[in-house]
Amino acid sequence: MNNNRLYIDIHILQTVPPSCINRDDVGAPKTAVYGGVTRARVSSQSWKKAVRDIFSKELAENEVGVRTKRIADMVAKEIYALNPEYDKTAVKTDAEKVLQLAGLQEKSTKAGKDAPLFFMSVSQAKALAKLVVEDEILKSDAKDMQKKKGTDPKAQKALTDNPAIDVALFGRMVADDPGLNTDATTQVAHAISTHKVENEFDYFTAVDDFPAEEKTDAGAGMIGTVEFNSSTLYRYATVAVHDLQRKLGAATAKAVGTFVDVFARAMPTGKQNTFANRTIPDAVLVTIRGDQPVNFVGAFENPVKPKNGYFAGSVEQLIKKVNETYSDWLAEPEKSFVVGAALGAPDVLAALGTTVEKVKLDALAKKIEEYLNDHTS
Amino acid sequence: MTILLRLAAPLQSWGVGSKFDRRGTERVPTKSGVIGLCAAAIGISRENKEKIHELSSLKFGVRVDRPGVLLRDYHTAKSGKTAYVTNRYYLADAKFTAGLEGVEALLHDIDAALRRPAFPLFLGRRSCPPEGKVALGIVKESLLDALRTDAGWEYISYDGDGVYLVRDVPVSFSQIRREYGFRCVEQISAEKQIGEIEDEIDWFKESEMP
Numbered sequence: 278m279n280n281n282r283l284y285i286d287i288h289i290l291q292t293v294p295p296s297c298i299n300r301d302d303v304g305a306p307k308t309a310v311y312g313g314v315t316r317a318r319v320s321s322q323s324w325k326k327a328v329r330d331i332f333s334k335e336l337a338e339n340e341v342g343v344r345t346k347r348i349a350d351m352v353a354k355e356i357y358a359l360n361p362e363y364d365k366t367a368v369k370t371d372a373e374k375v376l377q378l379a380g381l382q383e384k385s386t387k388a389g390k391d392a393p394l395f396f397m398s399v400s401q402a403k404a405l406a407k408l409v410v411e412d413e414i415l416k417s418d419a420k421d422m423q424k425k426k427g428t429d430p431k432a433q434k435a436l437t438d439n440p441a442i443d444v445a446l447f448g449r450m451v452a453d454d455p456g457l458n459t460d461a462t463t464q465v466a467h468a469i470s471t472h473k474v475e476n477e478f479d480y481f482t483a484v485d486d487f488p489a490e491e492k493t494d495a496g497a498g499m500i501g502t503v504e505f506n507s508s509t510l511y512r513y514a515t516v517a518v519h520d521l522q523r524k525l526g527a528a529t530a531k532a533v534g535t536f537v538d539v540f541a542r543a544m545p546t547g548k549q550n551t552f553a554n555r556t557i558p559d560a561v562l563v564t565i566r567g568d569q570p571v572n573f574v575g576a577f578e579n580p581v582k583p584k585n586g587y588f589a590g591s592v593e594q595l596i597k598k599v600n601e602t603y604s605d606w607l608a609e610p611e612k613s614f615v616v617g618a619a620l621g622a623p624d625v626l627a628a629l630g631t632t633v634e635k636v637k638l639d640a641l642a643k644k645i646e647e648y649l650n651d652h653t654s
Numbered sequence: 655m656t657i658l659l660r661l662a663a664p665l666q667s668w669g670v671g672s673k674f675d676r677r678g679t680e681r682v683p684t685k686s687g688v689i690g691l692c693a694a695a696i697g698i699s700r701e702n703k704e705k706i707h708e709l710s711s712l713k714f715g716v717r718v719d720r721p722g723v724l725l726r727d728y729h730t731a732k733s734g735k736t737a738y739v740t741n742r743y744y745l746a747d748a749k750f751t752a753g754l755e756g757v758e759a760l761l762h763d764i765d766a767a768l769r770r771p772a773f774p775l776f777l778g779r780r781s782c783p784p785e786g787k788v789a790l791g792i793v794k795e796s797l798l799d800a801l802r803t804d805a806g807w808e809y810i811s812y813d814g815d816g817v818y819l820v821r822d823v824p825v826s827f828s829q830i831r832r833e834y835g836f837r838c839v840e841q842i843s844a845e846k847q848i849g850e851i852e853d854e855i856d857w858f859k860e861s862e863m864p
Contacts, residue, residue: 282770302728309746310723311664321781322729455829464774466783469664515774515783568770574664575785606787 283518284570288562292509296554299323305504312578317470317508327543339399342441346392355406378432398441442532445524462521470508471577471591479503509587515570534646561616592619656800657761658790662749666777677742684822685714697772700827712756715812717801722748755797814840
């Protein structure tokens with residue numbers, strides 16, 4: 278196994294107003310105890326979903342995975358693209374067959390009600406189509422198809438190689454054939470508040486705008502409560518760049534830059550129409566290391582006390598932790614980028630090491646991509 | 655020779671045999687979880703039974719420095735119109751020290767790998783990255799001596815001769831077929847040091863019933 282290591286850590290401090298970004302089964306914002314006190318929490322799966330949604334909107338079609346029940350149609354489309362003369366009556370079943378050779382069960386390849394959503398990249402659909410049209414895999418392995426679970430290594434390879442950027446980053450789980458599972462190369466932690474929170478209740482009444490004339494329905498048309506909190510969150514994610522490179526090759530630097538940018542901008546949609554909590558990060562610290570990822574959440578084990586809000590104290594505790602880490606335990610990162618006035622102040626920059634560079638949020642992706650292109654083979 | 659690992663983070667989750675909709679956690683880190691963490695650090699493939707066996711042959715123990723509190727995470731995933739609901743359990747605010755005892759060369763490999771892991775490390779679930787240091791280094795003492803320091807801990811759970819069986823000895827982490835074996839687990843609590851355990855009351859002996 279290749280012995281290179283390259284990790285990109287993303288640390289974000291982000292303040293959100295009263296909000297209910299991620300709620301549990303009784304509608305309360307999720308929480309967790311840390312350092313002995315209750316913290317606001319937004320689960321990793323919630324924030325990852327928000328990231329994936331942006332990926333599928335903003336990246337080119339052949340770069341993102343398509344999550345669909347109609348995978349056979351995707352392959353059939355690519356078969357036609359390769360050979361417009363292909364037998365129209367057979368194309369759908371041939372597409373299904375090649376997917377089954379790749380390890381999927383019949384019910385997954387037919388777009389029925391029970392078919393699971395499958396994550397497939399356009400490149401993978403193209404590779405499977407190529408096997409059908411050019412390598413005539415269905416003819417050469419006719420015997421295999423007789424078997425109940427006949428699979429073909431070439432077809433399986435087509436379905437695991439060339440993953441979409443998001444599949445390579447977030448992984449894929451296939452219940453039918455765990456052999457097609459892909460381990461994720463990113464790790465996203467649950468976001469937690471740097472300070473203690475107590476959930477609050479918003480008691481609301483809604484007026485009936487068209488009441489009966491006899492006033493028999495006096496009072497509110499509806500009453501209810503919405504639970505919420507507000508917080509300064511610490512968000513952390515890491516990408517194993519060296520591992521991602523094995524999967525994406527030359528596309529890695531761009532994928533990492535895009536991920537960092539999208540992770541910084543993404544916001545889960547929970548109760549957004551109610552609270553309009555669509556903030557952007559107050560501070561972003563990106564560290565690139567050749568040894569190990571480092572999660573700075575321990576900076577906030579001692580909950581931040583309010584002092585002109587929570588953000589200033591959060592920055593102070595984060596910097597203290599970073600300093601302790603670099604002086605007592607690990608070397609400085611190979612490279613750091615910071616976004617935001619709080620981390621970009623000259624004395625703070627000096628405290629964050631010698632390789633740190635202040636950038637604007639919209640330049641972060643490009644900077645990371647450039648750095649990785651220059652420093653990885 | 656014992657290697658010590660610090661396992662601390664806002665959330666950890668150490669499941670034993672939990673599948674599908676309900677993903678539980680034990681009260682302490684599992685052997686499969688800690689061996690898996692070491693295997694990920696070294697970069698051992700999920701199917702490499704030989705190397706995994708070598709790792710699981712190490713004597714494992716874990717000291718509870720801070721037990722944490724149980725957290726239930728309600729998790730939905732949408733597929734079409736219906737939401738798939740799962741409950742995932744975590745230990746919040748917990749802190750453990752794990753130890754693995756065995757041959758020096760292997761412990762050195764683990765220690766080096768934890769400081770330069772092949773894959774990102776996590777405490778039972780991928781969404782639980784460790785906070786701060788994981789590798790605390792290698793000490794000369796045996797597992798129990800290394801874990802049994804005098805600073806405030808609650809109890810130690812370790813590979814012993816007890817009759818309490820836990821099925822968390824990894825055989826293979828294969829995506830296609832995970833396999834686990836059993837181990838016997840013993841516990842000592844902070845008040846009762848190891849030598850004193852034999853002097854405990856024998857509850858089955860009538861004459862000594864208090």
